[in-house]
Amino acid sequence: MVRKAIIPAAGYGIRSLPITKVIPKEMFPVGLKPVIHYIVEEAFSSGIEQILIITSKSRDLIMDYFDSSIELEAFLKSKNKEHLIKKLEIPKVEILYKRQAVANGLGDAIRLGKEFVGNEPFAVLLPDDIVIPEPVPALKELIEVHKETKGSVIGLKQIKQDCLKDYGVIQGWPKERFIEIQDIVEKPETNAPSDLAVIGRYIFTPKLFTYLELTNEGVGGELQLTDAIKSLLANESVFGKIISGDRYDIGKLKEYVELVNRLIKTD
Template sequence: MIKKAIIPAAGFGTRSLPITKAIPKEMFPINNRPSIQYVVEEAVSAGIEQLLIIVSRSKNLIVDYFDHSLELEMFLQKANKSSLMEKVKIPDIQIFYTRQPFAKGLGDAVRLGKDFVGDDPFAVLLPDDLIIGKGIKDLIDVYDETHSHVIGLTEVETERLQNYGVIQGTLVRDGLYDLTNIIEKPKQNAPSNLAVIGRYLFTPEIMAALDKVAPDRSGEIQLTDGIKRVMDKDKCYGKIISGQRFDIGSEADYIAMQMMIFNQKNKS
């Protein structure tokens, strides 16, 4: 069983400037809840028991949010508003934090969790991608069968493939692929229409692979480069994630998810 997960949340959120100068993108509100709460609840629903959230010095709002507010809770009780206590309840999961001191890429953020994961397999959930559906549970189901690395996939229109890592592999069965390569942001001749999205499941071998990855031209350690290294000796599968995926770094997706949640709320 997969019991541990890492949520890298230390990025600058440059796609959403200027608001991210002051508010972390992970705290963007959707139906009165920050977007990162949807990711945490996805992990809880999948059976994850321990979370490591990678933050930076400007992301203290995330740490504060997943903590008790004693003053607020006391006020609600004294004001006979105890019915609102459920709204400020902390998710039933053990959360740890560590800082990424420098913006050195997603691969660097993940490898900061080396001591946290130890010898255990673990999930990685990127908070930019919100999934209405099973999400990471899809990958856990594949891992329980294969005991191998599993990468979340989604089908993408041809003209948008240049914005993603695109997989090359062999179809095992409906929605499941045996991966042989990932092409990062192909300008042309993409090997498939299946793009990598922000859900991963790794064995601890990914940490050793990331330690051997050289920084790219921008000085960042890329997670994709670590995945390619583990592909050289280990099986790596790709699974099309069921459900609907929203990229909150995209203004259109962010608004679309808010509308969907709003409509669902009004129907219930």
């Protein structure tokens, strides 16, 4: 059973400057809710009971958003607008926080969740990626594969060749419902091993932390999750699942606008 999830939300969001100088990309509005609200909803809908959000000193807006606002609720009641209080509701999941002192890569952020995870399998959801579920949440699809294989599972999506350089790309053997991963390459400039890119949804066994702690700085001088996954692959089976929903990378302006327009049309 996968009960816990880590959401890394401590990066500078440099792809979306200058707005991310003051507003975390996780708080970008999609309709009337921020991106991270959709991520928490997906986790909750997939059966997650506890979430650890990795933040930084400039991410207090995230904590404020998920906190209760007694003053606002009192104001709405005083103005006979109690019906608006329902708009303040968030998914009923326990949310904890831990600060990453220095932005040193995704692998370093996840490593901070070791005590939170303990000896359980756990999920990781990256708020850069929003997946419109079809027919079930992307994370739940991965959890189903984990139930069958008992191994780590990585969310995948087919990506155009000229975009593969922006993502981790896997090489693997297709099975009936998933892929057995043989190798993974971080942001290949040329000769990508396939057109299957890693998206921001993962299920990991707790053994991942062993390899995160042994991993040296990689691409960009940061602790890369991909490097730890490569070490994990050498010691246990890791599987991939091509998600069925539509995925949007909010760090890319065109995809962010497409997502906003899609949700406005369906609202």
